[in-house]
Structure formats: C-alpha cells, structure tokens
Amino acid sequence: MKKIDGTIASPKGFVADGLHCGLKRKKKDIGWLYSEKQASVAGVFTTNQVKAAPVIVTKEKIQQQKLQAIIINSGNANACTGQQGFADAKEMCQLAAKALAISADDVAVASTGIIGQALPMVQVKAGIELLQAKQDKEPQAFQEAILTTDTCQKVSVYRETFNQFEVIMAGCAKGSGMIHPNMATMLGFVTTDANISSSLLQELLSELTEITFNQITIDGDTSTNDMVLVLANGLSGMPEIQKDTLEYVKFKQLLAQVLTDLAKSIAKDGEGATKLIETIVTGAKNSQDARMLAKSVVGSSLVKSAIFGQDPNWGRILCALGYSGVAFDPEKVQIYLAETLVFKNGQPTLFDAAKLSEALATDEVKIQVILAQGEAVGQAWGCDLTYDYVKINALYHT
Amino acid sequence: MKKIDGTIASPKGFVADGLHCGLKRKKKDIGWLYSEKQASVAGVFTTNQVKAAPVIVTKEKIQQQKLQAIIINSGNANACTGQQGFADAKEMCQLAAKALAISADDVAVASTGIIGQALPMVQVKAGIELLQAKQDKEPQAFQEAILTTDTCQKVSVYRETFNQFEVIMAGCAKGSGMIHPNMATMLGFVTTDANISSSLLQELLSELTEITFNQITIDGDTSTNDMVLVLANGLSGMPEIQKDTLEYVKFKQLLAQVLTDLAKSIAKDGEGATKLIETIVTGAKNSQDARMLAKSVVGSSLVKSAIFGQDPNWGRILCALGYSGVAFDPEKVQIYLAETLVFKNGQPTLFDAAKLSEALATDEVKIQVILAQGEAVGQAWGCDLTYDYVKINALYHT
Numbered sequence: 001m002k003k004i005d006g007t008i009a010s011p012k013g014f015v016a017d018g019l020h021c022g023l024k025r026k027k028k029d030i031g032w033l034y035s036e037k038q039a040s041v042a043g044v045f046t047t048n049q050v051k052a053a054p055v056i057v058t059k060e061k062i063q064q065q066k067l068q069a070i071i072i073n074s075g076n077a078n079a080c081t082g083q084q085g086f087a088d089a090k091e092m093c094q095l096a097a098k099a100l101a102i103s104a105d106d107v108a109v110a111s112t113g114i115i116g117q118a119l120p121m122v123q124v125k126a127g128i129e130l131l132q133a134k135q136d137k138e139p140q141a142f143q144e145a146i147l148t149t150d151t152c153q154k155v156s157v158y159r160e161t162f163n164q165f166e167v168i169m170a171g172c173a174k175g176s177g178m179i180h181p182n183m184a185t186m187l188g189f190v191t192t193d194a195n196i197s198s199s200l201l202q203e204l205l206s207e208l209t210e211i212t213f214n215q216i217t218i219d220g221d222t223s224t225n226d227m228v229l230v231l232a233n234g235l236s237g238m239p240e241i242q243k244d245t246l247e248y249v250k251f252k253q254l255l256a257q258v259l260t261d262l263a264k265s266i267a268k269d270g271e272g273a274t275k276l277i278e279t280i281v282t283g284a285k286n287s288q289d290a291r292m293l294a295k296s297v298v299g300s301s302l303v304k305s306a307i308f309g310q311d312p313n314w315g316r317i318l319c320a321l322g323y324s325g326v327a328f329d330p331e332k333v334q335i336y337l338a339e340t341l342v343f344k345n346g347q348p349t350l351f352d353a354a355k356l357s358e359a360l361a362t363d364e365v366k367i368q369v370i371l372a373q374g375e376a377v378g379q380a381w382g383c384d385l386t387y388d389y390v391k392i393n394a395l396y397h398t
Numbered sequence: 399m400k401k402i403d404g405t406i407a408s409p410k411g412f413v414a415d416g417l418h419c420g421l422k423r424k425k426k427d428i429g430w431l432y433s434e435k436q437a438s439v440a441g442v443f444t445t446n447q448v449k450a451a452p453v454i455v456t457k458e459k460i461q462q463q464k465l466q467a468i469i470i471n472s473g474n475a476n477a478c479t480g481q482q483g484f485a486d487a488k489e490m491c492q493l494a495a496k497a498l499a500i501s502a503d504d505v506a507v508a509s510t511g512i513i514g515q516a517l518p519m520v521q522v523k524a525g526i527e528l529l530q531a532k533q534d535k536e537p538q539a540f541q542e543a544i545l546t547t548d549t550c551q552k553v554s555v556y557r558e559t560f561n562q563f564e565v566i567m568a569g570c571a572k573g574s575g576m577i578h579p580n581m582a583t584m585l586g587f588v589t590t591d592a593n594i595s596s597s598l599l600q601e602l603l604s605e606l607t608e609i610t611f612n613q614i615t616i617d618g619d620t621s622t623n624d625m626v627l628v629l630a631n632g633l634s635g636m637p638e639i640q641k642d643t644l645e646y647v648k649f650k651q652l653l654a655q656v657l658t659d660l661a662k663s664i665a666k667d668g669e670g671a672t673k674l675i676e677t678i679v680t681g682a683k684n685s686q687d688a689r690m691l692a693k694s695v696v697g698s699s700l701v702k703s704a705i706f707g708q709d710p711n712w713g714r715i716l717c718a719l720g721y722s723g724v725a726f727d728p729e730k731v732q733i734y735l736a737e738t739l740v741f742k743n744g745q746p747t748l749f750d751a752a753k754l755s756e757a758l759a760t761d762e763v764k765i766q767v768i769l770a771q772g773e774a775v776g777q778a779w780g781c782d783l784t785y786d787y788v789k790i791n792a793l794y795h796t
C-alpha cells in the first residue's frame with residue numbers, strides 16, 4: 001500500500017467536479033462525482049433520529065446495490081424542510097441524472113449547511129446546468145464544494161497491487177462545520193476501481209466505520225446529515241474480491257487506512273482546534289471496551305481544555321476513563337501522555353511537569369492508556385477545546 | 399413550605415463552623431457540621447470508578463444508618479493517594495471524633511480540591527484543633543469552607559409545619575470547580591430536624607437525586623469525589639414519619655425543593671457560566687425518557703455555545719434531542735425557546751430572530767420541548783459554554 005498524491009477522481013473511470021452556484025456567498029457550493037459505469041456501493045448514515053431529506057433519499061437509493069453518481073451541495077442542508085425537502089432532494093437526483101444521461105435510480109444526493117430553510121432550487125438547477133456545460137473537470141473543485149467551515153480539503157489516496165492489477169482508492173471528507181442555525185455535518189466519499197460486491201463492501205464499511213469515523217468526536221454532537229458513501233467500479237480489471245482471501249485482507253487494510261486518514265483529518269480540523277488528540281487504549285478485555293475508554297478521554301471537555309492549555313493533567317484523563325461505563329481497576333492503569341508515564345499504581349509518577357508541558361506544544365498529542373485486563377486495543381481521535389470553538393459557535397447571530 | 403433566610407445549621411440541634419488551616423492559600427479550607435445527637439443519615443456517591451478515599455470511607459460509615467458529624471476540607475481531594483489516602487481519611491474522622499467527644503463511627507469525611515497529592519495532615523490536625531478551640535460558631539464559614547472555584551455560597555433553607563411541629567430543612571453545596579490537576583467535585587449537605595428513619599431517608603434521597611443532582615451538567619465530567627449526605631436528627635419533636643402518609647408526601651416535597659434549589663444553583667455557577675439553562679420536556683412516554691431528552695439538550699456544547707451567544711438556534715436543540723437515544727417523532731415535536739415557539743410540524747416557525755435573541759439576554763434561559771407521546775415530564779439544568787470556561791480549564795498550568 002502506497003500513499004500517493006491524487007484526488008477523489010484518481011481511481012480509474014471516476015470524474016469529479018464542482019463550482020459556485022449561489023448557495024454560499026462566494027465559495028464553491030455544488031458538485032458531482034460519478035463513475036463511467038455503475039459501481040458497487042455501500043453507505044453509513046447518521047444515527048440521529050432527525051434525518052435530513054437527502055439522507056433518507058440516498059439511504060433508499062443504495063438499497064438496489066448499484067450507484068453511478070453523487071450530486072452534492074453545501075450552504076444548505078435541506079434538513080427540517082418538510083415534504084418540500086424530499087421533493088427537492090429527489091429532483092436534485094433527477095436533474096443530475098438527466099445531465100449525465102443516466103438513470104435517476106443511480107444518483108445519490110448529499111447536502112450540508114444551514115437547516116430549516118428550503119433548498120433554493122433555482123440556484124441548484126443553474127448549478128447542475130453549469131456542471132453539465134463545464135469542459136475542464138476539476139476534482140479538487142468537488143473536494144472544495146463539500147466543505148463548510150473546514151479550513152482545508154481532506155483527501156487521502158493510496159495505490160495497491162492485487163496480483164498484476166493496480167488498484168487505487170481515494171477518499172475525501174468534510175468535517176465539523178456549522179452554518180447558522182445548525183450543527184456539524186460529516187460527509188465522506190470513497191472511490192476505488194477495485195472489484196467487489198456491494199454486500200461485501202457494506203460489510204466492511206460498517207465494520208470499519210466503528211473503529212474510524214465512529215471513534216472521532218469534536219463536541220459530541222451527531223448531525224442530521226452525516227453520511228459516508230463508498231463506490232467501487234471494478235475498472236482496474238481485477239477479478240472480484242472474495243471473502244476471506246488474501247485480496248480481501250488487502251482490500252480491508254486499504255479501506256481501513258483511507259477511512260482512518262479521513263477520520264483523523266476531520267478530528268484535527270475540528271472547529272477552533274489547534275491540536276489532534278489521539279488516545280490508544282491497550283490491554284482491554286475486548287475491543288468495544290477499549291474504544292469506549294478511548295472515546296471517553298477524547299470526548300472530555302476537561303481533557304480537551306487541558307490539552308489546549310498544555311497542561312499535563314493526568315487526573316482528568318483518569319477521571320474520563322472512570323466514567324466511561326467500562327469496568328477497570330484504577331490501581332492497575334498506566335497512563336502515558338506524550339510518551340511520558342504520568343500515572344501508575346493508583347498514583348501519579350514523579351514526572352517533570354514543566355518539561356511535559358513543553359512537549360505538549362505540538363499539533364498532535366498522543367495519550368496512551370494501558371490496562372491489565374486482556375489483549376484488546378482501541379483508538380479514538382479528537383481535538384482540543386479552544387476559545388475559537390466558543391467564538392465560532394456562539395458569535396454567529398441570527 | 400416557606401423559604402427562609404438561614405444556614406446549614408438552622409434546623410434544631412445542628413452546629414456548623416469553618417476556618418482556614420493552610421490547605422488553600424488564604425480562603426477557608428476546613429470545617430465541620432454536627433448534630434447534638436446521632437441523626438438518621440442517607441448518602442449518594444459518585445458513580446465514577448475512580449473514587450477518592452473519603453468517598454469510600456464515608457460510604458462505609460453510613461452503612462450503620464447513624465451519623466453525628468461530617469468533617470470536610472477543600473484544597474486537597476485526597477484522591478489517587480493510595481493506602482496513605484485511606485489512612486488519612488480515617489484519621490480525619492478520628493481527630494474530629496475526639497475533638498467532639500463522640501465515636502469515630504459517627505463521623506463522615508468529605509474532601510475536594512487537588513488530586514494525586516497526599517493530604518497535608520499537619521495542617522488538617524491543626525485545623526481540627528482550631529475548630530475545637532473556636533468559640534463563635536459560624537455556619538457560613540462551613541458553607542464557605544467547602545467551596546473551590548465557586549463564585550458564591552449555595553444555600554437553601556425552608557420551614558414547614560407537620561401538625562403542630564415546626565420543621566426546618568437546610569442544604570448547602572459546592573459546584574463545579576477545578577483546581578489543578580483535577581476535576582469538578584460536587585458536594586451537597588442537607589440537615590433537618592425532622593424525624594425519619596435512615597432507610598426511608600435513603601429511599602427518598604436516591605429517588606430524588608435522579609431528578610435533581612443527576613439532571614445537572616456543567617461539562618459532562620463526573621468527579622472522583624462527588625457526594626451528597628442528608629442528616630435528620632428528629633429534634634423538632636415530631637413523631638417519626640411513616641411511609642405513604644401525608645407527612646411523608648410533605649417531607650418528600652421539602653427534600654425535593656431543597657435538592658432542586660441546590661442543583662440549580664450549582665448549574666448556574668458552572669465554571670465561566672453567565673446563564674442558567676433549564677430544559678423541560680413534557681408529553682414523553684415515561685419520565686426517564688423525558689429526563690434523558692432534557693439532559694441531552696443542556697449537555698450539548700453547541701446548544702451551550704449558542705445560548706452564550708444569544709443565538710435562537712432551534713436546530714441545535716432539535717439535533718441534541720435526536721441523538722439523546724430516546725425515540726420520538728421529529729414531526730410532532732414543539733420547541734419553545736424563552737417562551738417563543740420556534741419549531742413545529744417538522745419545521746421552524748416564522749419567529750422574530752432578532753427579538754428572540756434580545757430575550758436571551760437574561761441570566762436564566764428556559765427551553766421547553768413538547769412531545770406527543772404521553773404524560774411524563776422531565777427537567778434538566780446546565781449553563782452556557784463561554785470563553786471563561788476554556789480559560790479557567792486551559793490556562794491553569796502545572
């Protein structure tokens with residue numbers, strides 16, 4: 001597996017493009033991503049009971065296990081928009097399908113942005129017409145068009161060989177952004193020219209989402225619009241991947257890597273964040289316990305504030321482990337902060353706090369927790385809690 | 399039931415006092431609260447798996463269903479202090495018992511402050527000697543000695559008559575304060591001269607804690623030292639309260655009121671807070687659902703930031719309801735913010751955002767959520783998320 005420079009359209013047969021149609025003031029706000037031929041598809045969707053129209057429409061679309069295109073917009077989430085919202089989401093698919101001369105059944109839709117306001121369909125229609133007319137395809141424009149308050153594009157591309165076949169997998173995502181009056185949305189799209197069935201792809205995506213996207217937290221809030229879609233069009237020419245073969249294992253590692261990269265880049269670009277916090281729990285009874293413990297640490301406002309302040313605050317880490325809901329013996333926990341052992345035998349160690357505080361002046365902080373209960377490992381990622389988080393989320397007025 | 403001016407020592411036969419012994423730099427840091435005679439006792443304790451020594455010692459003490467005194471200190475939480483911590487907590491009880499000439503079995507202990515450092519027993523001993531020698535009893539000094547970063551004393555006192563007997567119930571608490579390198583601690587003490595058995599008192603405290611203290615959230619973190627103790631010495635002269643009588647109902651209302659007052663005052667004085675946020679959910683299937691929904695709203699960092707910024711952000715409220723884990727139909731939810739209907743029929747109403755923003759410029763903001771599932775009601779309290787929260791918790795360095 002080799003990380004390469006590339007875009008969401010790097011795998012064979014994929015095209016991506018984006019532009020500005022007027023949903024946002026100036027930035028790109030509409031785009032599409034499609035494959036030359038129908039692709040296998042898998043998706044995971046928000047567990048929030050309040051689901052935006054595009055989420056419900058797309059969830060239904062992928063039931064048929066084939067997809068060819070995704071039309072996206074930012075600037076308006078098409079959430080809490082009633083029956084009109086559903087009609088608009090479906091019409092977006094139809095318009096994109098017509099422009100691409102494919103079936104509307106094969107087009108999914110994703111939206112992010114303001115909620116509770118009707119999607120301005122005049123702009124959306126004009127945007128799709130412009131996309132159709134546009135000659136130069138710019139995959140980076142798609143990667144940009146999905147963003148809201150993200151400070152950078154989030155892209156991850158790898159190359160891997162399966163026997164003599166070269167396969168590329170690419171992912172792009174948007175993270176935690178809010179536009180009044182709403183909430184963070186997480187969108188992720190993965191493309192590959194590998195050859196795999198939709199059912200196997202879905203199995204892998206569901207399993208890997210648990211240890212990647214579901215292990216990041218910015219502020220604990222789960223949005224109405226969250227969605228991750230994977231398309232595999234098979235154009236690498238490789239034979240179809242069968243379960244529990246060497247190819248299957250390779251493919252799983254590849255997908256895990258792309259999803260992990262995207263998850264970490266979302267955590268790192270959390271609103272107002274200055275640092276990525278990575279927590280690794282080892283020696284747990286099972287991996288679910290390990291993940292719950294790790295997520296409790298990166299989700300603690302007190303830990304997040306301490307890391308922002310470069311405060312080697314082992315007490316808050318221990319406390320977050322303690323209320324995680326997972327049973328463990330505090331006397332047998334070891335905690336490493338930025339590679340320094342800070343807690344052991346039920347008590348803090350005699351670490352050099354000033355020196356450790358200096359070591360926290362970095363943009364990635366690692367917390368390692370070692371239990372003595374078993375062999376299981378779990379990871380989670382988050383970011384620090386800063387003045388800017390409060391500023392971004394408090395000072396946007398109606 | 400009548401709210402009166404008073405202190406934790408207002409009920410008949412209670413004495414409370416406090417002073418400075420050197421655990422903190424200048425402020426009062428040691429105190430005791432005792433009854434002329436043994437009292438019935440009930441307690442609730444942190445559910446964090448990492449429990450401080452005083453929590454474990456006191457939990458054991460109240461098993462015998464009688465208590466006469468509580469010795470407290472702030473400035474040091476005696477948590478993560480190993481075997482020495484247990485020995486110190488027990489010695490504190492013994493020293494106080496000796497000074498009061500009562501049995502050490504009848505003395506509980508509570509501590510709050512820095513964790514992971516041995517309790518400075520020289521200061522504690524001197525403090526208890528000074529308490530013993532002190533002539534003027536100052537209940538407010540006790541109320542002050544339990545505080546850490548709290549900005550005010552939290553006290554609630556009521557008078558009620560049971561037939562011809564006048565009963566007083568008083569409570570004091572400390573809220574969410576952090577002293578490096580640790581975490582919030584919540585302490586609550588309630589005294590009354592009512593006559594009730596320990597077992598009935600425990601039943602009531604456990605039940606009422608669920609709808610009061612367990613329904614407040616500052617930042618979601620649960621500390622190692624949280625504790626609420628209730629003492630009832632019966633010195634009002636009333637006959638013992640029997641279950642399911644009129645007196646029982648009256649007593650329950652009284653206790654509910656005092657616990658609610660204390661819980662709300664803790665939420666309102668959350669670190670850096672400028673506003674109390676109260677959420678009331680009505681029309682839920684059962685009261686547990688109602689409480690979970692209400693708590694999800696007051697616990698959302700996005701809602702908390704929006705309230706700080708006076709942003710009438712109904713979307714974040716709806717979103718927090720959506721991920722609460724409680725099933726409901728978003729189409730049938732009504733949300734009132736500061737008495738204005740902002741969401742109905744799956745869509746926002748046409749409210750005047752500028753006017754509503756002005757209405758949020760107050761120190762208590764009410765959010766009402768109406769479901770259409772049943773009759774159950776639940777409440778929760780929290781505070782806004784401000785720059786000062788981040789400042790207090792980030793910028794205290796080792």
